[in-house]
Amino acid sequence: MLPMRGVIVDVDHDLGNREQTIIRLYVRGEDGSVHVIRKEYTPYFYVLSENPEDTVQKIRELSGVKSAEIVERFVRWEKKRVILVRVAHQKYINRIREKIKEMGGECREHDINVERKFLYEHGLEPLGGIDTETLSPVETRVEPVIAAFDLEVYAKDRMPEPDRPENEIIMASWVDSTGRRVVITTKDIERDYVVKVETEAQIISELNRLMREVDPDIVLTYNGDNFDLPYLRERARFLGMRIPWGRDGSEPRIRRGPTGNTTVDIAGRAHVDVFQIVQFMAGIGAINSIHLDLESVYEAVLGKKKVKIKHMDIADQWRSGDLGLLADYNLQDSIACYELGMEFLPLYVELSRITVSPLPNTTRMSASQLVEWTLIRRAFKMGKVVPRKPREEEVRARMMETYQGAFVKEPVPGLHERIVVLDFRSLYPTIIISHNVDPDTANAPYCSRENAYVSPVGHYFCKEPKGLIPGMLEEVLELRFALKDKLKKMDKDDPDYKPLYAKQKALKIVANATYGYLGFARARWYCKVCAEAVTAWARHYIKKVMKWAEEHGFTVIYGDTDSVFIKLGEDQTLEDALAFMGWVNERLPKPMALDFDGYYVRGIFLSKRRSGKAAKKKYALIDKKGRLKITGLEYVRRDWAEIAKEVQAKVLEYVLKEGDVKKAVDYVKRVIADVRAGKIPKEKLIIYTQIQKELDRYAARGPHVAAALKAMKRGVHIEPGMIIGYIITKRGSSISDKAELAQFVREGDYDPEYYVEHQIIPAVLPILEELGYDERALKQDAGQRSIFDFT
DNA sequence: TAATTCGCTAGACCGA
DNA sequence: TCGGTCTAGCGAA
Numbered sequence: 169m170l171p172m173r174g175v176i177v178d179v180d181h182d183l184g185n186r187e188q189t190i191i192r193l194y195v196r197g198e199d200g201s202v203h204v205i206r207k208e209y210t211p212y213f214y215v216l217s218e219n220p221e222d223t224v225q226k227i228r229e230l231s232g233v234k235s236a237e238i239v240e241r242f243v244r245w246e247k248k249r250v251i252l253v254r255v256a257h258q259k260y261i262n263r264i265r266e267k268i269k270e271m272g273g274e275c276r277e278h279d280i281n282v283e284r285k286f287l288y289e290h291g292l293e294p295l296g297g298i299d300t301e302t303l304s305p306v307e308t309r310v311e312p313v314i315a316a317f318d319l320e321v322y323a324k325d326r327m328p329e330p331d332r333p334e335n336e337i338i339m340a341s342w343v344d345s346t347g348r349r350v351v352i353t354t355k356d357i358e359r360d361y362v363v364k365v366e367t368e369a370q371i372i373s374e375l376n377r378l379m380r381e382v383d384p385d386i387v388l389t390y391n392g393d394n395f396d397l398p399y400l401r402e403r404a405r406f407l408g409m410r411i412p413w414g415r416d417g418s419e420p421r422i423r424r425g426p427t428g429n430t431t432v433d434i435a436g437r438a439h440v441d442v443f444q445i446v447q448f449m450a451g452i453g454a455i456n457s458i459h460l461d462l463e464s465v466y467e468a469v470l471g472k473k474k475v476k477i478k479h480m481d482i483a484d485q486w487r488s489g490d491l492g493l494l495a496d497y498n499l500q501d502s503i504a505c506y507e508l509g510m511e512f513l514p515l516y517v518e519l520s521r522i523t524v525s526p527l528p529n530t531t532r533m534s535a536s537q538l539v540e541w542t543l544i545r546r547a548f549k550m551g552k553v554v555p556r557k558p559r560e561e562e563v564r565a566r567m568m569e570t571y572q573g574a575f576v577k578e579p580v581p582g583l584h585e586r587i588v589v590l591d592f593r594s595l596y597p598t599i600i601i602s603h604n605v606d607p608d609t610a611n612a613p614y615c616s617r618e619n620a621y622v623s624p625v626g627h628y629f630c631k632e633p634k635g636l637i638p639g640m641l642e643e644v645l646e647l648r649f650a651l652k653d654k655l656k657k658m659d660k661d662d663p664d665y666k667p668l669y670a671k672q673k674a675l676k677i678v679a680n681a682t683y684g685y686l687g688f689a690r691a692r693w694y695c696k697v698c699a700e701a702v703t704a705w706a707r708h709y710i711k712k713v714m715k716w717a718e719e720h721g722f723t724v725i726y727g728d729t730d731s732v733f734i735k736l737g738e739d740q741t742l743e744d745a746l747a748f749m750g751w752v753n754e755r756l757p758k759p760m761a762l763d764f765d766g767y768y769v770r771g772i773f774l775s776k777r778r779s780g781k782a783a784k785k786k787y788a789l790i791d792k793k794g795r796l797k798i799t800g801l802e803y804v805r806r807d808w809a810e811i812a813k814e815v816q817a818k819v820l821e822y823v824l825k826e827g828d829v830k831k832a833v834d835y836v837k838r839v840i841a842d843v844r845a846g847k848i849p850k851e852k853l854i855i856y857t858q859i860q861k862e863l864d865r866y867a868a869r870g871p872h873v874a875a876a877l878k879a880m881k882r883g884v885h886i887e888p889g890m891i892i893g894y895i896i897t898k899r900g901s902s903i904s905d906k907a908e909l910a911q912f913v914r915e916g917d918y919d920p921e922y923y924v925e926h927q928i929i930p931a932v933l934p935i936l937e938e939l940g941y942d943e944r945a946l947k948q949d950a951g952q953r954s955i956f957d958f959t
Numbered sequence: 960t961a962a963t964t965c966g967c968t969a970g971a972c973c974g975a
Numbered sequence: 976t977c978g979g980t981c982t983a984g985c986g987a988a
Binding site: 425427452533534535536537539563570571572573574575576596680681682683684685686687688689690691699703728729776777778783784785786800802805807867868869870871902903904926930 | 960961962963964965966967968969970971972
Binding site: 804872 | 985
C-alpha cells in the first residue's frame, strides 16, 4: 500500500485474532480511497504495590505476561514507582489481574481499551488526519462518505417479530452523500426513486449491494440500535441470508446493555444512531420538543415538516392504501435522518476528537462519560495514572453524601422597570480554574494552608501544581473564548463557520458538565469536597457582587446562582451598570468575569401561590423589541395544558408590552367563558407527563398514572420513560378518575371546571394579583350566571 | 446505570 | 371536610 494522508473514520481491534492484539485503523484517504491499517499492539496496564521490586519479579513469572518493568508515574499528587505490565493478548488481562490481586498488587487502567491507548500513544484522534506511513497526526480535510437507511416492516396490531413470516420488510430507503435517494420495494409504485424488486430477500440483497458499492464511512439510522439493524439482521437470518456490512465482511454486531438496550456496531464504519444523539441533546436542553419521534424532532431542529404515518397504519397502507404516500414516507424518513445527522455530526466530530473516542462511542455517551474520557486522555499526557472506577458500595456511600448548592435571592415581587441582567461567564468552570479545585489539590498534605486557596466552607486547595481538572478546563475555556471571538468576526456562510461553531459548542458541553461530574457518585475523579467548595465560592462571589452593586447605588431585585438583576434608578443608565461591571471584573480572580446578559424595559416577579411570599425562579421580562422572556412559569412547562399556557403568555404580553391589565382581565374572562361553553379543541387540553417508573411502583396514583393504567387495560403499551398525554374528562369523581389518555377522548369531552379552576386561573391569577386584581374580578360575568340572571 | 442542587406546584393521602 | 404532609414531576441555573 502506498503511503498517503487521510482521516481516521473508525478504529477497532480484530476480535477474530486470538494470538495477537491487532489494532485496525480505517482511513478515508485524501484521494477518496479506503485503507485498513493493521498494527500489532501490546496491551498494558499498571500495578501499584507497596514493594514494587518484589512484585515485579512475581509478575514476570505469570503466564501471558510479556514484560513487567518499574516506571515513574504520578499517582494522585505523588510521583511513584509503579509497575507497567505488558501482556501478550487482551484475553489474558482478567486472569493476570486476579493473580496480581492475590499478591496484594492493585491494577490500574486495565479497563481502558486498547484502541484508545493506541491513539494516545500516537497522538491521533478519531476523525482527525493521519499520515499512514508514519502513523502520525496531520492536518487534512477529507469528507467522509455518509449514508442513511430506514426500513418499513409489515405488522398488524402487534410489534413485528423477525421470525414471524408475515412481518416482512416491505420497503427500505437509502440516502447518501453521493446523491443517491432510493426506495426499494416489491410493488410497482409511481415514483421515480423507487427500485422494484421481486422478493423481500431481494430488498435485503439490494441493501447489501449499496453498502458494498457506496462503502459509507458513517451509517446513520433513527433508532437503528434498537430496531432497524437488529431486525434486519434477524430477518436476513430467517430468510437464510447474511448482511455482511462490516468492512471486514462481518455482520453488524449487537451488544446488549444492562437495561436491555442495544448498541449495533458495523466493523470499519461508524454506525451513528441519530436518535441517541437526539435523546442526549434533549436531556441537556439543546432540543426542546415534547416528543422525540423523527417527525417532531425534524421540525423542532430544522423547522421542516415531513409525512407521518403511524406504525399501526403502515400495514393497511401497504395492502390497500396509497403506496406512493408510503414510499414518500419511507424516503423522507431517511432524508430526515440524514439531514439531522448532518446537523449534529460536526459537533460530534469535535467531541470525538476531544475525548479521543470513535464516533459510535461519543454519540452514545452521557455527559459524565464525555468529561471522563477528556480527563483520561489528559491524564495520559501528564503521566498520571487514571483512578479506578468506584465499587458499588462506594457508589452507594457517595450517594448518601449531599452538599449545599447555589444561592438564589428572594426577589421583590411585582412589576419592575429598566432591568439590567449581569451574569458570570462560565461561573463554575472559572471558579475551578482560579482556585485550582481538583481532587488531588483538595486538602492535600503536601502544601500548607498559606500556599492554598481556602474556600468559604474551609476546604483548601494547593495553588501548585495545576490540577488535572483545572488544567483541562483552562484549555477548554481558552479555546472556546478564542473560537467565539473568531466566530463573531466571521461570515456565517464561510465554510469554516459551522465546524468552528460546533467545536465551541462541544467545548461548552464538556466544560458545563465538569462541575456536576465532580459530584457524580460513579466518577473516577469524584470529589465531594471539590463540588462543595465550588458552590461555596459561587455563593460567596454572587453575594459579593450584589453587595457591591448596592454600594454603587444600584437596587438588586433578584439573582440566581450566577446572575444579578439590577434595577436602574431614575438617574442611572445602562452605561453606569456596564461601568460597574468593568469595576467588578478588575477585582475578580481570573478568568472569572461578569458578562452583560441583557437589558429589559419591564419585568414581573411573582409570589408563591399558597404562601403568598416571593417566588424564586418564576418571572417574565420584556426587552426593547417587545420580545418576552418567560422563565419558570407554567408557560414553559410541558405538564400544563396548552390553553393555560397560551392564556398566560397573552396576559403577560398585555401587561408587560401594553401595560393594560384591564384588557388582560377581559381576555381571561372571555377564555373562561369559552372553556365553559365547551369550545376548546382537544389538542389544547392535553397535559403531558413522563412515566418515570413501572406503574405498579407508584405510591401515589396521580392523574398520569391513573390514565396510563386505564390505557394499559385497553392494550396500550406503557413503559418507563414514555411521555403520555392525558385529558381531564367529565366522567369520574377525583381528578385521577377523570384522567384519560388523549387518544381515547372525544372532542368536547372535558371537564370545564377543572380547566378553569386548575389550569387557567392558577396560570394567570398570580400575575394579576401582583397588579391588584383578585379572583373575584375574574369570576364576575365570566360565563357563570349570577343569581340576577334568573330573576 | 451513568452531571449537580435549588425551588415550585399539584394532587393524593391521611388523620383529626 | 379540612389542613398538613408526602410523592412526583419539571424547570432554573
